[in-house]
Amino acid sequence: AGAANQVLPAGLGAHAVTLRFLQRRGIALPRATASLALYSLVRPVARTLVLLVFLVAFPDVLRLGALLPDDRTLLLAAGAAVLALAAGTGLLVTVPALRRPALGFLRTALTDARELHTRPARVLALWGGAAATPLLQGSVIATVGFSLGLPLSWAQVVLALLVAGTAAGAVPAPGGIGPVDAALVFTMAAFGAPVGTATATVIGYRVLTVWLPLLPGALVLSALLHRKVL
Template sequence: MPCPACQAPSPCPQPHVGTAWKPSPDVTVERLSPGLPRRLPLRQILCLLPLALVVVVAVQHRSVLADGFGHLATAEWPWLLAAAAATCLTWVAAAVTRQGALVERLPRRRLLATQFAAGAANHLLPTGLGASAVNLRFMAVCGVPLARSSAALALYMLAESVARVGLLVALLIAFPDALRIGVLLPDGAAGPLLLAAGAVVCVALTVLLLVRRVRTVVFSFLRTALSEARSVHARPARALALWGGAITFPALQAAGLAAVGQALGLPVPPLHMAVAYLAATVAVALVPTPGGIGSVEAALIVALVAAGGPAAVATAVVLAYRIITVWLPLLPGALTLGALVRWKVI
């Protein structure tokens, strides 16, 4: 092999003190260190991680899966297909809302695939964190700065929350007897809940006022978020996509639950089931469990019972609904997430 410094035949007559030897491009790592095992690339590990998490979550909830599939076997299939169609349309609504929260145009197909993958990530990580991380990474790959992508994410979450609560309030005004509040909120529970919420707000305000670094970060983020919101609402197409998608997303989710209720013969009017769904999801949003698994089921069952449904049928409806909206898309969603990581889309 010639000398790497002067290309003289080996052994080189010159000492070349301080010259570091570097392998030529055609020298592979295996030739340099044949005794060392090859390391698995980090991106390849990230591709396999969603599948491993799916297996873990499925094993932990295998009894729920068995019960849910058992109820699906006895349901009316046209209504189940309607529920599945509504579930698929939720990813389209999420993609439209994400685009509406950002001025830059995002690639449509990759954006839709990212929402499908983000749904799987959201069920594998604490509520909201999985989808937020996937979408932040997607916007970063698309060239959006972190400050503006974070502002767009905050605007999306705000629009979705306002739309969900607004839709719930509108339906409660239209159907005041849809829920029996006494079943949802036991006597004497309102006071402690309000006290706990007030304590959380007071602690947050105290930290904001006393810690200068936190105050600086929060105010800087708010300035960026307000600027982004003004830019979005200055474009009618973006504003329509933002708020139209934000309203459509929970409406489709509620329609999916109503369709499953019809498939299993739940004796509750569909609009009352929609009210029950919105009330349960608003209540469970504060519980940081992965994808709401466990907490969402409990809240939905209680809400459907409060809407007038028998407990046994309400339980069957919720289990079947979660099979359609969570467990069936989970594996393909995880595969899509791994593929997007491998292709460097996220």
């Protein structure tokens, strides 16, 4: 999934591999799609909660003044969200062929989400895993940065990743590479890191987490396709 995610934008590669795998394991398409939708919804919510926890836990250490958007930017973002919601609603209302599968998917998703949240172990796996992911990613970035002399604390590096992911996550770049990287460099620079060191940190992070695993990931993907696992 990681190898495929570097080819298609907005996580579509990983979702396609996961969906295919779930179907091969006998899970119906509506349920498999609903599980991916729930995972995709929980990730940004958990990331936002972690971001809020960091803002409360480190109010004096973290400097966000240079990162806060102005009123015009906030209005544009809100307008874009409203337009997207209106467009989706309009399609469902005006295109009957989309309405039935969309309603079926929604019913399945709500049923599965309700069932999952009655099981504490699965709640912990879903929400705990979603919250731990940015912390682990931020720790890798911080480790690379410390080896290069990055003058930021672990909390600042993790917050920089959270802010960068929130700001650039909507840009449909393959694997998030590009917009997130630029936003991460900008955020770390706003926290006081030299631009050169911040750039080298992000490059090192991408080499370790994307480019080195890419070849073995592609080989495993090819083998799974050859053996009809996917």
